[in-house]
Amino acid sequence: MSVVMIDGIETRYEVRGRGEPLLMFSPGGFDATLEKWSSLGVYAKTGMLEPLAERFQCILFDRRETGASGGRVERITWQHYVAQGKGLLVHLGHARAHLMGGCMGCSPVAAFAAAHPEMVRSMVLYWPVGGAKYRIGGHQRFMQHLAFVQQEGLAAVVTLARSGSKSFGEDPRGGPWVSVLRRDFAFAAAFEKQDVERYKLAVLATLRALLDRDTAPGAEPEELMRLDIPTLVVPGQDASHATSAARYFQECLPRSDYWDIAPAEQTAANVPARLLEFLAAAA
Structure with a gap:
């Protein structure tokens, strides 16, 4: 490797x-x-x-x-x-x-x-x-992550990532960056301190870029x-x-x-x- x-x-x-x-x-x-x-x-x-x-x-x-x-x-x-x-x-x-x-x-x-x-x-x-089911499922996954961020905050995302081994697909709460949060302490520290509203915008923009069609x-x-x-x-x-x-x-x-x-x-x-x-x- x-x-x-x-x-x-x-x-x-x-x-x-x-x-x-x-x-x-x-x-x-x-x-x-x-x-x-x-x-x-x-x-x-x-x-x-x-x-x-x-x-x-x-x-x-x-x-x-x-x-x-x-x-x-x-x-x-x-x-x-x-x-x-x-x-x-x-x-x-x-x-x-x-x-x-x-x-x-x-x-x-x-x-x-x-x-x-x-x-x-x-x-x-x-x-x-x-396919339509793929797009719908993908949108649901991103929205579940955003709901978790809204309710619990970014620190909870870091804690969740560090406490388990599931991917974004397996547990949407962890979000698209869950793998990096789990292995990179500096990334996790910066992630937790960022502006939550700006973060949510990045997530929504990523959703629209990657899952834009049926x-x-x-x-x-x-x-x-x-x-x-x-x-x-x-x-x-x-x-x-x-x-x-x-x-x-x-x-x-x-x-x-x-x-x-x-x-x-x-x-x-x-x-x-x-x-x-x-x-x-x-x-």
């Missing part, structure tokens, strides 16, 4: 394997640590990481505000996640890379391609988040339609990963390759081979 400062924020990362670089935006919602590629749901079930690392230089990292990466209280947009990924590629000396996102990681991949298409060889969007967030459709980047889209099918979100990417991306396969049929026998086949063709 290594750590690099990107835009004044620590980023914990790991590089596995050799070959062309594959920058991987972790799944896991607001707990997107690099370990999720091996431990979470469909990613653990299909065992995709090790076969990918045999053919590519897999660049894994904790998204800011998660795991051992740092954070900063501000209005967080998809472009902040793009800046983190781009900064990591620059640090490692790569001018171009394949990009892969899982779950919520698909949105910064799409935003990255829209902002820096010259840096992207191909994209894999695996179980993109989106389909897959991350990039505007007109931006996606302008991209000439081969993209493999693999659908999920639940409240957080609506199949309609995957179909949205298929519709908007001119060079999309939609793998029409049900989640139950995605296995270790077919997923790694399909990913490698696509990436080899796009190399």
